[in-house]
Amino acid sequence: MFELAPVSLWLEDYSALRQLFDRWRTEGVTDLRAHLAADPARLSECSASLRILRVNRRTLELFAAPSQDALVANLDKVFRDDMHDAVVHELQALWSGQLEFSNQSANYALDGRRLDVHIRARILPGHENSWDRVLVSLEDITGQVRAGQQLRRSEQHARDLFEHSPVSLWVEDFSAVKTLLDGARAQGIDDFKTFITVHPEFVNRCMSEIRVIDVNQQTLRMFGARSKDELLNNIGRVFRGEMHESFAEQLLDLWEGKTFQQREVVNYALSGDPIHIHMQFSIPADHLADWSLVLLSLVDITARKKAEAYLEYLGKHDVLTQLRNRAFYVEELNRITRKGPWPLTVIAIDLNGLKAVNDDRGHAAGDALLRRVGEVLGKAVDSPACAARIGGDEFCVLLPGTDERGAHALQERILSMLELNNQFYPGQPISLAMGVASCASGDLVEATIHRADKAMYAEKERYYQDRGIDRRSAG
Structure with missing residues (x-):
């Protein structure tokens, strides 16, 4: 033996x-x-x-x-x-x-x-x-x-990939959420969208039942947390505000069997700053029965969102005056022409003497005057009215749902703001020529703009005559 x-x-x-x-x-x-x-x-x-x-x-x-x-x-x-x-x-x-x-x-x-x-x-x-x-x-x-060593190396490799991923990663347990959804289904609820609209507290309860198992280092950096405990103990400061609506959409997708989801959401850092996020949500195949393991990746797209917002701003605003630009003006005018509201009143505005300032003191000085016009109109004109720079020294204010009486009141406000602006910049006063016209239907809009322009040019002519200035040389 x-x-x-x-x-x-x-x-x-x-x-x-x-x-x-x-x-x-x-x-x-x-x-x-x-x-x-x-x-x-x-x-x-x-x-x-x-x-x-x-x-x-x-x-x-x-x-x-x-x-x-x-x-x-x-x-x-x-x-x-x-x-x-x-x-x-x-x-x-x-x-x-x-x-x-x-x-x-x-x-x-x-x-x-x-x-x-x-x-x-x-x-x-x-x-x-x-x-x-x-x-x-x-x-x-x-x-x-050796098999154990290989397994430990593999586990450590996976752990390192998780911990040091450049993307925020979350491991969560949604099993309690699944229990709540299954319970709602068992009660005979068919129209889940209407159900959560009528019962928003159900969405809140589902959010409170999510258990965060783990997060990686990028998550801590993204949300400004010094440790995992600090982040998880303040999770209510991270998921708030519009996150309720986003999570309601996520629940609706889960109700319809969509276990892989992508959406853009807004979370908040512990400092209170909003973070725009592209979220990917997935339930692994071997956890579909109970949802006890859910994987989420969060990519910070705040910079992209700011860039998109700035590009959108540039597409609709004049960079020099910060007023709306001609493209937005044309689009808004077409919209009002189709849908109203009526009456529509137009104030055509022109800056007096810009050409002379450009010739005598340079275009930088002329640009400074245009910026001041933007300051005046930006403070005087409130939504739904729209103030736009539509040419070099040409501006226009669209007043939907406003008659000529309302437009004259706005004229007085513009002149008041103009006086304050000239007091603040005593070196070079600015003067505006304005013309007002109004119409009650879309087929009269073009003629109304022409009448406002004509009235504005008539006032501009009086301005130069009173001062004995040749308008063609003064601009």
Whole structure:
């Protein structure tokens, strides 16, 4: 049985080790680990005191030894390197009076292969006092150890990918949300969209039932949190405001079986700043039954949103005056022509004397005057009226749903603002020529604009005549 056993068996004599322990105890040693650590030679002395009596065939195969004599002669090649740390554990077990021990260690075959082994040793019955017969078994667990190491490396790799991803990643548990949705379905609710509209508290309850399992480092950076605990303890500050409507849409998609979703949402950093986010939501296939694991990735698109808003602003505004531009004016005029409201009143406006300022003081000075006109009209004109720069020194105010009486009141307000502006900029006063016209239907809009222009030019002509200025040279 010894010779044919499928595991490596060693019959050894530990009697010299027993005698060494007795001597050390006589010398007053009580802490074996400290005693061995104080002098590495003592560990070698312990190993040298062990005598191998016999090994079986499996041992020779495992260690690539042609014979027992060859194995014994090369024990320094078998027991080396990290094996010594395990030996201390085994010696401590014997020192403390145990008759057997179990341990995991590393040995080496004579051909250089590393062998991870599980060691079991037992002082045989009848030899408890002398330790002259100890049976040691070695089970080769190299495959299991390497598989475990590979698994740990894979897990660490996956963990590193999660933790250091440049995208905010969340792992969440939606199982309670699924229970609530299943309960609503069991109650016979068919029109879920109407249900959550009538019962918004159901959406709030679902939000409160989400359990965040983990987040990565990019998430902490994105939301300005110093730790995961700080973020998760303040989750109500992150998901608020319009997030209720976004989550309601997400619930509606889940109700309809959409377990992969993409949408743009707004969250908030712990500082209170809004963060525009592109969110991807996915329930892995092996968690579709209970939704206990949900993966979310969040990409900060705040910069993109700001760029889009700025481009949209540029598309509808005059950069110099900050008023609406000609493109928006034409679009708004067409909209009012089709839909009203009526009456529509138009105020045509022109800056007096711009050409002379450009010629005498340069275009920078002229631009400064145009900016001041933008300040005046921007403060005087409120929505739904629209003030726009439609040419070099030409402006227009559209007043939908306003008659000429209302337009004249706005004229007075513009003049009042103009006076204040001239007081603030005493060096170069600005003057505006204005003309007003009104109509009650879309087919009269073009003629109304023409009449407003005509009235404006007539006032402009009076301005130059009163000052004895040639309009063609003054602009």
